[in-house]
Amino acid sequence: MKYKIGYFQSGSVSVLVKMATKANPLEGKTLKPESVRSQLETSLERLQMKSVDLFYLHMPDHNTPVEQTLHACNELYKEGKFKELGLSNYAAWEVAEIYTICKYNSWVLPTVYQGMYNATTRQVETELLPCLRHCGMRFYAYNPLAGGLLTGKYKYEDKDTVQPTGRFFGNDWAQIYRDRYWKEHHFQAIALVEKALGQAYGSNPPSLTSAALRWMYNHSKLQGALGDAVIIGMSNMDQLQQNLTCSEEGPLLPAVVEAFDKAWHLVAHDCPNYFRPAIPEGDLYLCPCVYVTLGDSGKLLQLFDPTLTSQVSARYFRAGIGNL
Known part of the structure; x- marks a missing residue:
């Protein structure tokens, strides 16, 4: 067996391996030009590569003008350090803004978006996916099993008991995943399916894992012909084989597809946002946003999602982010 970055070879089988890395504004880093360059070049050094296939901006950095970040990406692209630019965790209006800026300046255009999407988390369908279609961008779905919740192996009442290490327990991201998915109505939705x-x-139904992945491949808004893909994860080879098998098992029966739709409507009101604003409390930014107050009490009645511009007029409002 021979191995090198780029291709895996075993006997007569040769599989192309593509590499992706990212820059993000977490853990003391930013998306300022010098940090973007440092993050990409550090990845290349560790990978022992001169270039990667895909370079993501992992989430917005609202403390850095996006033009500076995109100009830095274009310089790195011209130096041959990545082949495609990707975005992740950006709101639809931010994607449109980034695409417009890049096109206007003849900079490298984003061609891939990595986002949260599964049978019970469909917020991306409203505006993000239409935006990506307009921009000619592919969509790569992460969390296709909702962090493992759509495997059916978890029970809501077990949240306070000892659990094996995984997405929901025993790691630094566990609380984030519990906040995202560990809600009683999510488990009610699973029971419905x-x-x-x-x-x-x-007497011999497919597993919930199989059904959830088959929904992604056959009944979701993903379009393989446009290059959309599902990001699968695994902790052992059996899980990998199961995930790959599900991709070939075909569509679900209509009654199950309908059940997934009912499950989505059961949890849609509390769907986790696909984007990460990363806006410091108390700061002011220009964003399309409206809130409604009840009479003279000032009580918040409804806060509109600032990315769902179909809910508001095209006018931009100055919004204060703080304790509402």
Whole structure:
């Protein structure tokens, strides 16, 4: 067996390996030009490569003008240090802004967006996916199993008991994932789908894992012909094989697809945002945003998602981010 970055070879089988890395404004880093360069060049050094296939801006840095970040990316692209520019965790209006800036300046255009999407987390369908289609960008879905919740192995009442290490327990991101998905109505939605699987398929139904992945491949808004893809994860080879098998198992019965739709409507009101604003409390930014107050009390009645511009007029309002 021979191995080198780029290709894996075993006997007569040769598999192309593509490499991606990212820059983010976390843990003391920023998306200022010098930090973007440092993060990419550090990755290249560790990978022992001169270039990667895909370089993501992992999330917005609202303390750095986006033009500076994009200009830095274009310089790195011209130096041959990455082949495609990707975005992740940006709101739809930010994607449109970035694409417009890059096109106006003849800079490298973003061609890939990595976002949160699964059968019970569909917020991206409203505006993000139409935006990506307009810009000719591919969509790579992460969390296709909602961090493992859509495997059916977790029970809501077990949240306070000892649990094996995973997305929801025993790591630095566990609380974030519990805040994202560990809610009673999510488990009610899962029970609804499991019941439908039993009724539709009888004594030998597919697993919830299989059903959730088959929904992604066959019933979601993803379009393979446009280059969309599902990012799968695994902690062992059995899970990898299961994930790959699910990609070939075909569509679900209509009753199960309908159950997934009902499950989505059950949790949609509390769907985790696909974007990460990263806006410091108390700061002011220009964003499309409206809130409604009740009479003279000043009580907040409804806060509109600032990315869903279909809910508001095209006018931009100056919004204060603080304790509402």
